[in-house]
Amino acid sequence: MKAKAVCFILLGVCVVLLASAKPATAAEENVLKIGGLYCLTGFGSGAEAYVAKGSQLGEEWINEKGGLTIKGQKIPVKLVIEDMKGTADGAVAAATKLAFDHKVKFVVGTVVPFMVQAAGSVLEPAKIVRILL
Numbered sequence: 732m733k734a735k736a737v738c739f740i741l742l743g744v745c746v747v748l749l750a751s752a753k754p755a756t757a758a759e760e761n762v763l764k765i766g767g768l769y770c771l772t773g774f775g776s777g778a779e780a781y782v783a784k785g786s787q788l789g790e791e792w793i794n795e796k797g798g799l800t801i802k803g804q805k806i807p808v809k810l811v812i813e814d815m816k817g818t819a820d821g822a823v824a825a826a827t828k829l830a831f832d833h834k835v836k837f838v839v840g841t842v843v844p845f846m847v848q849a850a851g852s853v854l855e856p857a858k859i860v861r862i863l864l
Contacts, residue, residue, distance in 0.1 A: 762809045766829035768840030768850055773817025775843055782864055786810055786839060811835060819849035826853035
């Protein structure tokens, strides 16, 4: 239950950050993609799998309410989760996928210091807003 509450708070913070965001292009079907960096396998996966599930519940809850209102338009949220595999190399690979393959502008994720630093080496130069759990 605590992980669910944290995810709702974080998604609320994303709403505030998104107030000035541009809606997705027509090619992206007006969906706001938010990346999720979690260890679903390897180090930390026992706890982070629950946090990832809480984020998915937050996505469902927002979309059940019609999505986020951005500049007067309702936009559904799509949570794109990548597995960091509990390693720094996994964090870099997952962050790279979110930044360049999925083209997210916002990421929620881990607080494990070495993985935060590794993911940041990709996300910060790409100017992706990141919220640590």
